[in-house]
Amino acid sequence: MGDKTLKKFLFYILYTALAVLFIFPLVYMVVSSFKNDDQIVRDMSSIAAFIPYGELSIQNYRDVFQKLNFLKYFTNSMTISLCSVAIGTLVNAMMGYVLGMLQFKGKNLLFAVILAFMIVPNESIIINRFLVVNNLKMVNTLPGLMVPWLAMPMYIYLFYNHFRRMPYELVDAAVVDGESYVGIFWKIMLPLSKPICATVAIMIYIHAWGDLLWPTMVTRDDSLRTLPQALRSLFQSDQTLWGQVFAFGTLATIPVFLLFLTFQKQFVESLASTGIKG
Numbered sequence: 047m048g049d050k051t052l053k054k055f056l057f058y059i060l061y062t063a064l065a066v067l068f069i070f071p072l073v074y075m076v077v078s079s080f081k082n083d084d085q086i087v088r089d090m091s092s093i094a095a096f097i098p099y100g101e102l103s104i105q106n107y108r109d110v111f112q113k114l115n116f117l118k119y120f121t122n123s124m125t126i127s128l129c130s131v132a133i134g135t136l137v138n139a140m141m142g143y144v145l146g147m148l149q150f151k152g153k154n155l156l157f158a159v160i161l162a163f164m165i166v167p168n169e170s171i172i173i174n175r176f177l178v179v180n181n182l183k184m185v186n187t188l189p190g191l192m193v194p195w196l197a198m199p200m201y202i203y204l205f206y207n208h209f210r211r212m213p214y215e216l217v218d219a220a221v222v223d224g225e226s227y228v229g230i231f232w233k234i235m236l237p238l239s240k241p242i243c244a245t246v247a248i249m250i251y252i253h254a255w256g257d258l259l260w261p262t263m264v265t266r267d268d269s270l271r272t273l274p275q276a277l278r279s280l281f282q283s284d285q286t287l288w289g290q291v292f293a294f295g296t297l298a299t300i301p302v303f304l305l306f307l308t309f310q311k312q313f314v315e316s317l318a319s320t321g322i323k324g
Contacts, residue, residue, distance in 0.1 A: 081102065110297065
C-alpha cells in the first residue's frame, strides 16, 4: 500500500468516524421516540439506546398531537421560516451584490463596518433589537419575528464573496446595452447565484426554525408561538417526558432534513466555490 493510498484510507476512516459522531444523536432521538420513558431511562447509558427493541409504539407521537396543538405551532414555525428565507435571502443578496460588484464612495468603510459586526454576539444586541421592534409596534407580529434574519453580516459577506468573483464584464456589457444596475441584479446576477442562494436559504431556515430566544421575547400569546417554545412545555418541574420530547424533536427535524436533501447539491457547490470550511 503506497503512501497516498494509506493517507486516503486514513482520511476515510476519519471522515467515517466524524459522520458517525454526528449521526448517532439523530439515531438515538428517532429510536427513543418509539420507546416508553422507563425503557429510555434504562437504556440511556448503554448501546441499547441506539437499538430499536422492546415494546415499540407510536404512542409518544399520539401524545404530542393530543397534548399540544402541534399543527398550529408547526404552521407558525414554517410560515416564519419560509418568509424569513424569502425576504432575508433577497435582502442579503442585494447588499452583497452592491458591495461586491458596484463602485461607490464609502464602500470600503461600509464593508469594514459589516465585517466588524460579524464578531458581535447576537445576545449583546438583542435587547436593542427588541426596543426597536417594540417602538415600531411589531411585537407579536409576523414581521417582528422575522427581523433578526432580514440582514446578517455573515450572509452579506457570503454574497459579497460570491459576487466579487463574478466577471465584471457582464456588468459592463449590460450597462452598454442600456440595462440598469437593478435590472442586472434581477436578470443576470441572481439567476447565476443559485448555489449561494441555496446555502444562505438553508442557513436562514435552520436558524429561524430552531430559534427560541427571539420568539420568546416578541410573542405574547399562542397566536404566533413556535415549535421550540412548545417543546418547553414537555419539560415539567417534577419530571421530563422523554418519549414525547424525542417524538417532538423527530417531527421538528424532518422539515430541515428534507430541505437539505432537496438543496444539498447547490449547498455543496456553494461551499466549494466560497471556500467555507467547518
